[in-house]
Amino acid sequence: MAALKALSVQFFCGAKKDFRLEGAPIISHPSLKSCMDKGVETNAALKAARPWKQYFQDEVVVVAAFGTLEQAQCVSNNNATEQLICSGAKKTLFLDSHLGVPEKTGSTGGEYRGMRTGAGLPAGTVKEVILKPEDGLQALSLLMRR
Secondary structure, eight states, X not given: OOOOOOOEEEEEEEEGGGBOSSSSBXXXXXXXXXXXXXXXXXXXXXXXXXXXXXXXXXXXXXXXXXXXXXXXEEEESOTTTHHHHHTTSEEOTTTTTTOOHHXXXXXXXXXOOEEEEOSOOOTTOOOEEEEOHHHHHHHHHHHHHO
């Protein structure tokens, strides 16, 4: 079983009718937050006008699309373990450049020897999640409090 080693997420916001089969909606907005703000108002008005209706093509949604690196990548700083870390992976300089000394030394007393990431999503992984704009705004407000 393959383990997930890298994850990316892209957020798209727009009316349901403006989305293609994959990716961003046809019409773009100045920002994700402005789209979500407008979406809360639009959706409330649509549902207030026709509360019995369940599907609105003009309803605004936020789509979170998940992805990963398809090709495994690695960087190793130790010859003794390079084969273990990089077997079947593409050697990529500066793959771990986002890590600082504290992340590489840690508090466990272990020795940092490199990093491996990528190799696709595990079978059965959900690739898209559809959210209401108000859910995205609520999550955003929780993140901003920290």
